[in-house]
Amino acid sequence: PSRPPAGATSVLAGLYGPAEVKGSRELPDRAALEVLLRPKVGLPGVMERSREQLLRGTCEAVVLGGLHPRSAITLVLQVLSDGGSLLSCCLNAACLALLDSGVPLSALFCGVTCALGADGTVILDPTTRQEQDARAILTFAIDSAERKVLAASSKGSCSVEEMQQCLAAAQRAADTIFGFYRDCVRRKYSKS
Amino acid sequence: CACAAMAAAAECVGQVVLPGDVLLLPAHPDEDAERLRLSSGAAPRARLLCGPGLRRCEAGLLVTKCGLLRHRQAGGGAAAAGGAYWVDSQQKRYVPVKGDHVIGIVTAKAGDLFKLDVGGSEQASLSYLAFEGATKRNRPNVQVVGDLIYGQFLVANKDMEPEMVCIDSSGRSSGMGIIGQDGFLFKVSLGLIRKLLAPKCAIIQELSELYPFELVLGMNGRIWVKAKTVQQTLIIVNILEACEYMTAEQRKQALAKLSGN
Numbered sequence: 001p002s003r004p005p006a007g008a009t010s011v012l013a014g015l016y017g018p019a020e021v022k023g024s025r026e027l028p029d030r031a032a033l034e035v036l037l038r039p040k041v042g043l044p045g046v047m048e049r050s051r052e053q054l055l056r057g058t059c060e061a062v063v064l065g066g067l068h069p070r071s072a073i074t075l076v077l078q079v080l081s082d083g084g085s086l087l088s089c090c091l092n093a094a095c096l097a098l099l100d101s102g103v104p105l106s107a108l109f110c111g112v113t114c115a116l117g118a119d120g121t122v123i124l125d126p127t128t129r130q131e132q133d134a135r136a137i138l139t140f141a142i143d144s145a146e147r148k149v150l151a152a153s154s155k156g157s158c159s160v161e162e163m164q165q166c167l168a169a170a171q172r173a174a175d176t177i178f179g180f181y182r183d184c185v186r187r188k189y190s191k192s
Numbered sequence: 193c194a195c196a197a198m199a200a201a202a203e204c205v206g207q208v209v210l211p212g213d214v215l216l217l218p219a220h221p222d223e224d225a226e227r228l229r230l231s232s233g234a235a236p237r238a239r240l241l242c243g244p245g246l247r248r249c250e251a252g253l254l255v256t257k258c259g260l261l262r263h264r265q266a267g268g269g270a271a272a273a274g275g276a277y278w279v280d281s282q283q284k285r286y287v288p289v290k291g292d293h294v295i296g297i298v299t300a301k302a303g304d305l306f307k308l309d310v311g312g313s314e315q316a317s318l319s320y321l322a323f324e325g326a327t328k329r330n331r332p333n334v335q336v337v338g339d340l341i342y343g344q345f346l347v348a349n350k351d352m353e354p355e356m357v358c359i360d361s362s363g364r365s366s367g368m369g370i371i372g373q374d375g376f377l378f379k380v381s382l383g384l385i386r387k388l389l390a391p392k393c394a395i396i397q398e399l400s401e402l403y404p405f406e407l408v409l410g411m412n413g414r415i416w417v418k419a420k421t422v423q424q425t426l427i428i429v430n431i432l433e434a435c436e437y438m439t440a441e442q443r444k445q446a447l448a449k450l451s452g453n
Contacts (some may be wrong), residue, residue: 102283
């Protein structure tokens with residue numbers, strides 16, 4: 001399990017697999033990927049389910065499932081604290097868990113949240129307070145190979161130009177996050 | 193050409209690589225990578241072996257697991273193959289590979305087959321005839337639930353159920369078969385197993401100076417230990433488990449403390 005620091009938001013991620021799969025969920029040509037997101041309090045609701053689907057789509061885009069047919073890969077995310085930018089924190093935790101576990105990947109991904117203020121200013125990785133004051137909140141999952149968008153989620157209203165602006169800012173910020181991944185892995189392998 | 197061709201990927205050897213990194217191999221004059229050169233002329237083409245953690249793509253090699261990039265130059269003269277690249281990664285989950293020696297736990301008997309749990313995504317099958325000296329009349333004495341078997345994979349690929357055997361290609365058991373009574377089975381990461389299996393491993397040598405013990409290492413991360421008393425067995429188990437996180441000095445200190453008292 002891996003836990004990235006992102007201000008006051010933290011998510012614990014655990015990845016299990018490739019493991020045995022129950023009969024009905026078995027896919028003949030690739031691994032069956034499942035994501036479970038558990039909120040800090042209460043039972044998982046509709047918001048968790050929709051986030052699970054977004055995470056699942058992002059992970060399926062990078063995992064080389066064809067190397068492990070008829071097996072199951074399960075990713076479990078537990079929200080420990082939420083101080084804003086929760087979805088991008090979940091995306092980063094998911095990628096680090098995939099990286100740590102040794103599942104074959106074709107690329108890495110990261111999550112960046114942008115908050116669009118009333119006057120058009122873009123704030124990256126907003127806190128809960130900044131998210132509440134914002135006109136729109138956009139979360140992008142960016143891949144490491146060509147900085148393409150793997151997933152996008154938006155809340156609120158913004159124009160197309162503003163969305164492009166946020167996307168450009170997110171792609172630039174993605175470089176910092178990928179640099180952080182590389183440092184994490186370097187530290188892990190420097191101990192041996 | 194054969195030796196200089198590895199320079200681009202060779203820069204990353206010994207460094208950490210992440211999935212999505214592409215290791216460039218310089219383009220060869222002959223674009224078709226599969227055809228063998230029949231005529232003499234320029235330096236012979238280097239045949240590159242793509243090991244675990246790497247896959248071929250158009251530009252070169254695509255890294256699929258994070259870890260340290262390793263390279264081994266194949267033996268021979270100028271006409272040798274270009275060597276092998278692979279990624280040394282640490283993981284706990286085992287994926288069956290043909291030829292690997294593993295420790296399996298018997299879970300069921302289905303007709304003439306035993307079903308073994310090897311820690312992968314599927315259970316492996318083992319025929320009762322795949323033991324040394326086994327015939328239809330002389331069956332091996334395997335208790336169904338919980339027996340430990342040390343064997344190697346005959347068939348292990350992503351599309352088929354893995355099959356194990358306890359004899360090698362000449363029909364001899366060469367150390368494989370049912371693991372005896374008592375002893376202790378525990379699981380470690382695959383990286384530690386590879387370290388312990390390296391020739392002249394310092395950990396094993398230091399431990400053997402402490403107490404005499406029997407040790408079976410399975411490539412699936414499972415280790416079976418048996419020493420004279422239960423206490424000695426547990427001490428060895430604790431040291432092996434802690435070896436993953438201890439440096440060499442810490443290990444020497446721990447062993448010195450144990451052999452002192």
